[in-house]
Amino acid sequence: MDNDLISHVLILYTGGTIGMRITDRGYAPAKGFLQQQLRSMPQFHDPSQPDLTTPPSRLGRRIRYQIKEYDPLLDSVNMEFEDWVQIANDIAENYDQFDAFIVLHGTDTMAYATSALSFMLVNLAKPVIVTGSQLPLGEVRNDAVENMLGALAIAGSYSIPEVCLFFRSKLFRGNRARKVDASAFDAFDSGNFAPLARVGVDVSIQWSLVRLAAKNDLRVAPIIEKNVAALRLFPGIPVALLENVLKEPIRGVILETFGAGNAPDNRPEILRVLQEATDRGVVIVNCTQCMRGRVKSHYASGQSLADVGVVSGHDLTPEAALMKLAYLLSYADLSIEEVKRVMQTNIRGELTEEEQPHTSFRERAFVSSVAQILASSRNIEDVEAALYPVLMCAAVANDDVEALIRMVEGGADVNAVDYEGRTPLHVAAMKNAFLSAKFLLTHGADPLLTDRLGRTAIDEALRMESHSLLSLLRGR
Numbered sequence: 513m514d515n516d517l518i519s520h521v522l523i524l525y526t527g528g529t530i531g532m533r534i535t536d537r538g539y540a541p542a543k544g545f546l547q548q549q550l551r552s553m554p555q556f557h558d559p560s561q562p563d564l565t566t567p568p569s570r571l572g573r574r575i576r577y578q579i580k581e582y583d584p585l586l587d588s589v590n591m592e593f594e595d596w597v598q599i600a601n602d603i604a605e606n607y608d609q610f611d612a613f614i615v616l617h618g619t620d621t622m623a624y625a626t627s628a629l630s631f632m633l634v635n636l637a638k639p640v641i642v643t644g645s646q647l648p649l650g651e652v653r654n655d656a657v658e659n660m661l662g663a664l665a666i667a668g669s670y671s672i673p674e675v676c677l678f679f680r681s682k683l684f685r686g687n688r689a690r691k692v693d694a695s696a697f698d699a700f701d702s703g704n705f706a707p708l709a710r711v712g713v714d715v716s717i718q719w720s721l722v723r724l725a726a727k728n729d730l731r732v733a734p735i736i737e738k739n740v741a742a743l744r745l746f747p748g749i750p751v752a753l754l755e756n757v758l759k760e761p762i763r764g765v766i767l768e769t770f771g772a773g774n775a776p777d778n779r780p781e782i783l784r785v786l787q788e789a790t791d792r793g794v795v796i797v798n799c800t801q802c803m804r805g806r807v808k809s810h811y812a813s814g815q816s817l818a819d820v821g822v823v824s825g826h827d828l829t830p831e832a833a834l835m836k837l838a839y840l841l842s843y844a845d846l847s848i849e850e851v852k853r854v855m856q857t858n859i860r861g862e863l864t865e866e867e868q869p870h871t872s873f874r875e876r877a878f879v880s881s882v883a884q885i886l887a888s889s890r891n892i893e894d895v896e897a898a899l900y901p902v903l904m905c906a907a908v909a910n911d912d913v914e915a916l917i918r919m920v921e922g923g924a925d926v927n928a929v930d931y932e933g934r935t936p937l938h939v940a941a942m943k944n945a946f947l948s949a950k951f952l953l954t955h956g957a958d959p960l961l962t963d964r965l966g967r968t969a970i971d972e973a974l975r976m977e978s979h980s981l982l983s984l985l986r987g988r
């Protein structure tokens with residue numbers, strides 16, 4: 513068989529129902545059982561092949577896989593943050609040897625796991641697909657075979673460089689999915705974001721939704737901060753309960769509010785307790801209890817939360833919000849204000865910011881600004897000066913310091929803005945272009961200028977988690 517037609521996938525088997533054995537005391541995990549089952553099933557192993565390898569797909573591609581079985585195998589209700597850090601580290605350790613990764617995990621905490629992994633795996637450029645099942649592979653009637661085959665087919669054949677959750681023929685972005693059914697095979701959904709792919713007769717991928725692969729090297733930024741909490745508001749909630757949840761050592765709380773982010777505004781004691789906590793530096797994030805929709809500030813009862821320092825979680829799921837908050841609070845070098853800003857910024861496709869720049873607007877604005885320049889300019893210098901901002905941003909995007917030097921020597925203003933109101937320093941921060949940023953700063957670039965969306969270059973560095981650039985921009 514032509515080697516080019518074999519994809520190499522590592523399966524990290526952490527536990528969950530999928531590999532459990534039926535015993536007289538109910539389902540229980542059993543060492544080696546999953547591997548033995550897969551080896552005996554023709555869909556998962558072609559006996560003519562030396563290692564675990566699937567038969568060729570319709571497109572002639574086989575998937576050769578290895579299974580790393582965790583010890584102990586865990587029911588996912590017993591998992592803690594460290595278990596997900598270990599999964600992230602195992603992916604990083606084996607990153608270069610495999611084309612893709614599948615994580616077999618229990619369904620109960622799977623949405624937390626996929627959210628946590630999506631944040632911890634910084635600069636991911638390969639697929640990580642998490643799956644499990646409601647009935648084990650060893651049951652005659654089960655959903656495990658379909659979920660495993662779907663996850664393998666996608667992992668082995670498509671370059672979707674994200675942490676995904678595959679269940680019942682749908683591939684979700686991991687930090688958008690939620691467990692919505694305790695017993696149906698259709699157990700997951702993502703209310704605010706369409707599935708990335710559906711597996712039917714054909715595999716149909718929504719490429720326009722798939723994130724681009726990161727260019728920098730993968731690294732794991734572990735979640736170590738455990739002092740976070742989630743609190744679901746309910747009518748008549750005792751203020752003492754809120755007070756207790758917000759006590760030290762808690763550093764961050766996801767407040768699950770009603771509807772579009774509303775909480776009672778006729779109980780000053782509740783607002784007082786929240787205000788006291790935010791004043792002490794506790795980060796409180798407003799997320800809706802609803803399955804669909806987002807936090808908006810068009811009701812007075814929602815606005816009063818913002819007034820006491822609670823930040824908007826936009827359309828984050830409570831699972832993604834909790835893991836993102838724990839993740840950001842784990843970075844020792846972020847200030848509380850920075851954590852709050854990044855909480856409201858999209859870093860892994862986990863939330864939809866209210867104002868998204870529209871591509872066609874962007875292109876139209878660019879073309880019309882060039883047309884204006886050409887129509888009104890009498891000489892080449894004018895055209896040059898007017899195009900410098902755009903050209904400088906393009907040079908920075910390639911970290912082409914030589915081109916930058918030429919333009920600055922030619923009279924270009926380092927703080928000039930392009931058609932999105934971005935300075936070259938914004939672009940340097942977005943692209944992690946360290947040399948360009950250094951050059952621009954020493955030539956008078958201002959890291960506090962805001963673009964059309966009100967973001968500074970420091971905000972962009974925060975969003976991109978370019979920590980070396982961040983300290984450069986902060987001047988330390």
Ligand code: ASP
Pocket residue numbers: 527528529530586587588589617618619620621644645646
């Ligand atoms: N309790 C199990 C778990 O989350 C349920 C499952 O796997 O579906 O590990």
